[in-house]
Amino acid sequence: MKIPYVNLVAQHRPIKDELLAAIGSVIDRGRFILGDEVAEFENRFAELCGTRFAVGLNSGTDALILALKALSVGPGEEVITVPNSFVATSSSINLLGARPVFVDVKEDYNLDPDLLVKAITPRTKAIIPVHLTGRPAAMDAILEVARAHRLHVIEDAAQAVTAEYQGKRVGSFGVVGCFSLHPLKTLNSCGDGGILTTDDPGLAEEFKILRNLGLKTRDNCVVWSGNSRLDTLQASILLVKLQYLEAWTEKRRAHARFYQEHLQGLHQVQMPQDKPWERAVYHTFVIQADDRDELRSYLAQQGIGTAIHYPIPIHLQGAARSLPHALGDFPVTERQSRRILSLPVYPELGEKELNYIVSSIRSFYER
Secondary structure, three states: OOEOOOOHHHHHHHHHHHHHHHHHHHHHHOOOEOOHHHHHHHHHHHHHHOOOEEEEEOOHHHHHHHHHHHOOOOOOOEEEEOOOOOOHHHHHHHHOOOEEEEOOEOOOOOEOHHHHHHHOOOOEEEEOOEOHHHOOOOHHHHHHHHHHOOOEEEEEOOOOOOOEEOOEEOOOOOOEEEEEOOOOOOOOOOOOOEEEEEOOHHHHHHHHHHOEOOEEEOOEEOOOOOEOEOEHHHHHHHHHHHOOHHHHHHHHHHHHHHHHHHOOOOOOEEOOOOOOOEEOOOOOEEEEEOOHHHHHHHHHHOOEOOEOOOOOOHHHOHHHOOOOOOOOOOHHHHHHHOOEEEEOOOOOOOHHHHHHHHHHHHHHHHO
């Protein structure tokens, strides 16, 4: 049996006609830049997240950059985040001349709020918790620290569309929420895309200016900025996919429960466990496994694709050489990086495939 780690062909096959019709409608009207579909998608995404506003962009990375820029984060300032995420978070901080300050994570791969206060200095401007794997960070504790120290909270929710903490959707806790719509995300465009959420009308207006070369009107440039617009074609695709998002998400959650039930008792494997106060959406289903590399190789021999998110922590990347960190500084992140393995969890998986994955993992450890 061949089971790829991701299968976008399987996702798009049943909705291909709807997608082509939506794309054709945009072509027929010829509004390729900031067409009506962009505004409609923004309104529906804001409603989805429980925020007043959403602003569509060309990528999740630019969502982070524009959020930091709009909050006047710049040279000499610090932003607290985690070292176990994708590099886009730290890159965005660095690109504005600020410095990422890392704190370690908990067993759920999310920022440990107990370590926040120690990381705060007079230069600290913001905190960026990352809702990694589609599980929400501990936002109540993070916000409590942020309020006490008058710091902005920017949510990196790239992997967590519709995830919930204490009944509230991610992207609605901080002053800004940043989402990716990359093809591998749970709500995905057919190309790059991103979106910001906020309840602040002033910030929403500033984001619209910043994404469009600093133009307040066609002929009035009020600030130097770049081109970060969400294409109308991608917005039309996303509007189609919004209709299926809840069903897809529940499939991912069901697959996660299957793994949790059928790998239970296998002491060599540590699995994520949902907490009563959270709704995890499982952008990735990440186990921690003994003999991880050997297990991954064995699964590949059985035709099962897996991934590692992420094998090299950010503080150990070559780009981070100028930061004052070394091996051993973030023990939880470093230990997890040697053990984590992402199993297939996309909605189109069937029970036959899931059983094959589980039985293959068990057979590896029974050898």
